[in-house]
Amino acid sequence: MTDTLFAQVLDEASRADPYPLYAQLRRTPVSRQGENLYAASTYRAVTALLHDPRISSDERKSRTGAGALAASGRLIEDGDERRPGFIFLDPPEHDRLRAVVMRQFTPHRIRLLGRHVETLVDELLDRRAGQTTLDVVDDLAYPLPVTVICELLGVPREDEPRFHVWATALARTLDPPEGMSEEEVARAVSAAAELRAYLVELAGQRAAHPRPDLLSGLLTDASGDRMNPPEIIATMALLLIAGHETTVNLITNGMLTLLRNPEALALLRERPDLITPALEEVLRYDPPVQFRTRTTLTDVELDGVTVPAGANVALLLASASRDPERFPQADRYEPLRQDNQHLGFGGGIHYCVGAPLARIEARVALGALVRRLESPRLAADPPPYRQSASLRGPRHLVVEAARVT
Secondary structure, eight states, X not given: OOSOHHHHHHSGGXXXXXXXXXXXXXXXXXXXXXXXXXXXXXXXXXXXXXXXXXXXXXXXXXXXXXXXXXXXXXXXXXXXXXXXXXXXXXXXXXXXXXXXXXXXXXXXXXXXXXXXXXXXXXXXXXXXXXXXXXXXXXXXXXXXXXXXXXXXXXXXXXXXXXXXXXXXXHHGGGSOGGGSOHHHHHHHXXXXXXXXXHHHHHHHHHHHSOOSSHHHHHHHOOSSSOOOHHHHHHHHHHHHHHHHHHHHHHHHHHHHHHHHOHHHHHHHHHOGGGHHHHHHHHHHHSOSBOOEEEXXXXXXXXXXXXXXTTOEEEEOHHHHTTOTXXXXXXXXXXXXXXXXXXXXXXXXXXXXXXXXXXXXXXXHHHHHHHHHXXXXXXXXXXXXXXXOSSBOOBSOOXXXXXXXX
């Protein structure tokens, strides 16, 4: 990849603050950023493409994406077949698989998990009670969603150290392959194979002894439109990784934003009932998923630019949500912002399946941090960031406080 603006976004040197680069990209709403890569950066352009059936989520249909996707390890192999998770598929396959998953994401199950989230948050913060430092990532933002997703899916919590390594390697593959080193590609390929073997073994256990979890539900689904075993493995791999990686970033980005905006933090201490709009503004202002990549099925003309068939298009969700043409004072964090139709959970048919659960986890976690940290301040600003440009968030967020209550 040449030294384009988007290449600079992918550069780790830009991880702490890619937003000035997004502002430059918005000067040309749709721009060529490589031999077979285009970027859509404005709210109008991104939302149009999110709902455009000529844009595919299946990168195997790209002129260059198939080989790169396979090499990255993002595909879960099943014999001679390589199956992406359903968010990397198009209708009708996507719609069928998503519908099966949504039958398992019942309101009752989400409510039960929501009540458990409150207990988990209190337990995690109680471990730091009386201390004067807290790493938001290690002490809360990571263990909370990992525990929840394990319980939801039916994955033993004690196996977390194993899939943490796999998740880290595979999350990196959401960045364009050009930005990955050979070592990172090798790790992702190995992680995909090891994760699949683990899930096949776990599925065998649940098939023999079902439990009240999502994996057992998929295996015992009696409807006529059920998943076959390889589809279940690909879906489980997707949900296991996406179900916690993004929520870690959402909680951490949210706390970082509040610490950088002390007036907002003070407002939430006085008015904890405002946590919902404050969280929605985090999803706009500093979202956990910065961009997603799509492929054109035919020539697509937008904003005077013709994107050829088979090209890759980076939909810059974070840039679109900072578009001043759509959001007044877009670079300001305003916890009471009205008309906040952000793209923090994507849009169109691929809108995040786990959005309701992620919102619950982030609301409870941020509300508790605001309430229980006395006089908090950042130990380092900017904090160290994770490698991924797409799933962007701090690797650690150390907070110093008078006391954790």
